[in-house]
Amino acid sequence: xxxxxxxxxxxxxxxxxxxxxxxxxxxxxxxxxxxxxxxxxxxxxxxxxxxxxxxxxxxxxxxxxxxxxxxxxxxxxxxxxxxxxxxxxxxxxxxxxxxxxxxxxxxxxxxxxxxxxxxxxxxxxxxxxxxxxxxxxxxxxxxxxxxxxxxxxxxxxxxxxxxxxxxxxxxxxxxxxxxxxxxxxxxxxxxxxxxxxxxxxxxxxxxxxxxxxxxxxxxxxxxxxxxxxxxxxxxxxxxxxxxxxxxxxxxxxxxxxxxxxxxxxxxxxxxxxxxxxxxxxxxxxxxxxxxxxxxxxxxxxxxx
Amino acid sequence: xxxxxxxxxxxxxxxxxxxxxxxxxxxxxxxxxxxxxxxxxxxxxxxxxxxxxxxxxxxxxxxxxxxxxxxxxxxxxxxxxxxxxxxxxxxxxxxxxxxxxxxxxxxxxxxxxxxxxxxxxxxxxxxxxxxxxxxxxxxxxxxxxxxxxxxxxxxxxxxxxxxxxxxxxxxxxxxxxxxxxxxxxxxxxxxxxxxxxxxxxxxxxxxxxxxxxxxxxxxxxxxxxxxxxxxxxxxxxxxxxxxxxxxxxxxxxxxxxxxxxxxxxxxxxxxxxxxxxxxxxxxxxxxxxxxxxxxxxxxx
Numbered sequence: 001x002x003x004x005x006x007x008x009x010x011x012x013x014x015x016x017x018x019x020x021x022x023x024x025x026x027x028x029x030x031x032x033x034x035x036x037x038x039x040x041x042x043x044x045x046x047x048x049x050x051x052x053x054x055x056x057x058x059x060x061x062x063x064x065x066x067x068x069x070x071x072x073x074x075x076x077x078x079x080x081x082x083x084x085x086x087x088x089x090x091x092x093x094x095x096x097x098x099x100x101x102x103x104x105x106x107x108x109x110x111x112x113x114x115x116x117x118x119x120x121x122x123x124x125x126x127x128x129x130x131x132x133x134x135x136x137x138x139x140x141x142x143x144x145x146x147x148x149x150x151x152x153x154x155x156x157x158x159x160x161x162x163x164x165x166x167x168x169x170x171x172x173x174x175x176x177x178x179x180x181x182x183x184x185x186x187x188x189x190x191x192x193x194x195x196x197x198x199x200x201x202x203x204x205x206x207x208x209x210x211x212x213x214x215x216x217x218x219x220x221x222x223x224x225x226x227x228x229x230x231x232x233x234x235x236x237x238x239x240x241x242x243x244x245x246x247x248x249x250x251x252x253x254x255x256x257x258x259x260x261x262x263x264x265x266x267x268x269x270x271x272x273x274x275x276x277x278x279x280x281x282x283x284x285x286x287x288x289x290x291x292x293x294x295x296x297x298x299x300x301x302x303x304x
Numbered sequence: 305x306x307x308x309x310x311x312x313x314x315x316x317x318x319x320x321x322x323x324x325x326x327x328x329x330x331x332x333x334x335x336x337x338x339x340x341x342x343x344x345x346x347x348x349x350x351x352x353x354x355x356x357x358x359x360x361x362x363x364x365x366x367x368x369x370x371x372x373x374x375x376x377x378x379x380x381x382x383x384x385x386x387x388x389x390x391x392x393x394x395x396x397x398x399x400x401x402x403x404x405x406x407x408x409x410x411x412x413x414x415x416x417x418x419x420x421x422x423x424x425x426x427x428x429x430x431x432x433x434x435x436x437x438x439x440x441x442x443x444x445x446x447x448x449x450x451x452x453x454x455x456x457x458x459x460x461x462x463x464x465x466x467x468x469x470x471x472x473x474x475x476x477x478x479x480x481x482x483x484x485x486x487x488x489x490x491x492x493x494x495x496x497x498x499x500x501x502x503x504x505x506x507x508x509x510x511x512x513x514x515x516x517x518x519x520x521x522x523x524x525x526x527x528x529x530x531x532x533x534x535x536x537x538x539x540x541x542x543x544x545x546x547x548x549x550x551x552x553x554x555x556x557x558x559x560x561x562x563x564x565x566x567x568x569x570x571x572x573x574x575x576x577x578x579x580x581x582x583x584x585x586x587x588x589x590x591x592x593x594x595x596x597x598x599x600x601x602x603x604x
Contacts, residue, residue: 011441015449018445019453022449023453023454027460030460031463134586139585140537142557142560146564150574154567237452241541248545264546271456271460275454279450283448283450286448
C-alpha cells in the first residue's frame with residue numbers, strides 16, 4: 001500500500017516539474033517581446049527587459065523562476081504590474097465557489113440519476129434519462145452556458161446573468177458547469193451499479209437475509225461508487241477548464257476569466273503563472289483522488 | 305426400363321442443402337450496424353456535413369470573408385440561405401468552412417492519434433519488460449498533465465491555425481489508444497495462434513502487425529471513434545475562447561463567440577453554429593456506439 005502511494009507521489013512530482021518546465025519553455029518561445037504593443041522605443045523596451053531580468057540567458061531565467069516558485073511566487077504581470085499571486089487570490093474565491101457548487105451538484109444528481117436509470121422499470125423514465133445522459137456528454141459547456149443565458153436570463157428573465165452578487169446569480173453558471181459532469185457521472189454510475197447488483201456476493205447477501213438497506217449501502221453502493229470516485233479527478237480538471245468559458249459568458253471575475261484575458265492580451269508571465277497554478281491544482285487533485293481510491297479499495301493497487 | 309427413373313430437376317437437387325451463405329466478419333458487422341437506427345442516422349448526418357464541407361463553398365457565390373456591411377444580419381432568403389452575420393457575410397458559406405475545419409481536425413487527429421497509439425501500444429505490449437515500463441511511466445506523466453493547458457500554450461507559440469490545433473490535440477491524444485492496444489496485445493500474445501505463428505518461424509514484425517494488431521482491430525476502431533468528437537470539442541472550445549482559428553476564417557466555435565454579443569437581438573446567429581457542433585458530436589457519438597456494438601456482438 002505504502003509503495004503504491006509513494007510511487008504515485010513520485011509520478012506526481014515529476015509531472016509537476018515537467019509541466020513547469022514545458023510551460024516555461026513554451027512561454028519563452030512565444031513570438032514578440034511582452035512590451036512590444038505599448039508603443040515604446042527600442043531603448044525603453046531594453047530597459048524594461050533589464051528591469052524584469054529578461055536580458056539574462058534563458059537557463060538563468062529558468063533557475064530564477066524555479067527559485068521564485070519554490071517561494072510561492074508565480075511571477076509579475078508586465079502589463080498590469082501586479083503579481084500573479086494577487087490575481088489568483090482575487091479570482092479564486094469566485095471560481096472555487098462556482099466550481100465546488102457545480103461539483104457537489106453533479107456528484108449528487110449524477111449518482112441519483114445513475115441509480116434511478118438502473119432500477120427504474122418505466123421505459124419512459126429510462127428513455128428520458130438516457131436522452132439526457134447522451135445530450136450531456138455531447139454538448140460543450142459553452143453551448144449550454146449560452147442557451148441557459150438566452151432562455152432563462154433573456155427570454156424568461158427569471159435569473160440575473162452578469163456577475164455573482166446574489167445567490168440567484170449562481171444558478172446559471174453552476175447549472176452550466178454541472179450539466180456535462182452530471183451526465184458523465186450518471187452514465188458511469190448506471191453501468192457500475194447494474195454490474196454490482198448482479199454480483200454473486202449480492203445474491204449471497206440476499207440469501208443470508210440481509211435487509212435491502214444493508215445490501216444497498218454495504219455491498220452494492222460501496223463497490224459501484226469506486227469508479228465514480230475515480231472520475232472525480234478528471235471532473236475537477238473539467239470544471240476548471242469549463243470555468244474558462246463559463247466565467248467569460250457570465251462575466252464572473254474568476255481565475256478562468258483572468259486566464260483567458262491574459263491569453264488575449266498576450267500577458268506571458270500571467271499565462272505562465274496561471275498555467276503552472278492550474279496545472280498543479282489538477283495534478284494534485286488527481287493525486288489525492290487516486291490515493292483516496294486506493295485507500296477505499298485495496299484492490300486498485302494490485303492492477304497497477 | 306429407362307422410364308422407371310427420371311433425372312431430378314436441377315432446382316430440387318440442392319433443396320435439402322441448408323447451409324447459410326457464409327459472411328465475412330465485416331459483412332456481419334455491417335448487418336448488425338444497419339439495425340441500429342440512431343447509428344445509421346448519425347452516419348447520414350455526418351455524410352451530409354462532409355458533403356457540405358467539401359462542396360458547399362463551390363455552390364455558393366459568396367466567400368467566407370466577403371463583407372457587405374449594408375446587408376448585416378439579413379434574414380433567411382434565397383440569396384443568403386441562412387442569412388448574414390454582423391459584417392454581412394453569408395452564414396451558410398461560413399458554416400461550410402466551419403464544417404471543413406471541424407471535420408478536418410476531428411478525423412485528422414483521430415488518424416494521427418490512432419496511428420501513434422497503435423504503434424507505441426503495440427510495441428509496449430509485445431516487447432514488454434524495461435522498455436514497456438519506461439514508456440508507460442512517460443505515458444503516465446503526459447496523461448497527468450492537463451492537456452487543455454498546453455494545447456493553449458502551443459496555440460500561442462505556433463499561431464492560431466489548424467496545424468497548431470492538430471499538434472496540440474495529438475500530444476496527449478494517442479495515450480488512450482496506446483493503453484488500450486497495449487492491454488489487448490498483452491492478452492493476445494499469450495494465445496495459441498501467436499505461439500503457432502512463432503513456431504512456424506514468423507518474424508516479430510509479422511506476428512505483431514499481421515496477427516496481434518489485426519485481432520485487436522475491434523477495440524482499436526471503437527477507440528478511434530471516441531477520438532474524433534474529443535478533437536472537435538477541443539477545437540470548438542479554443543475557437544470560442546478566442547485562440548482557435550483566427551478571424552476572418554470561420555469556425556463554429558468562433559462564430560458562436562461572435563454571436564454571444566448579439567445574443568438578445570439575433571439569437572439565430574448563435575443557434576446555427578452551436579446546432580452544427582452539437583449535431584456533429586451527437587452523430588459521432590451514436591455512430592461510435594453503433595460501430596462498437598456491431599464489432600463486438602458479445603458485449604451487452
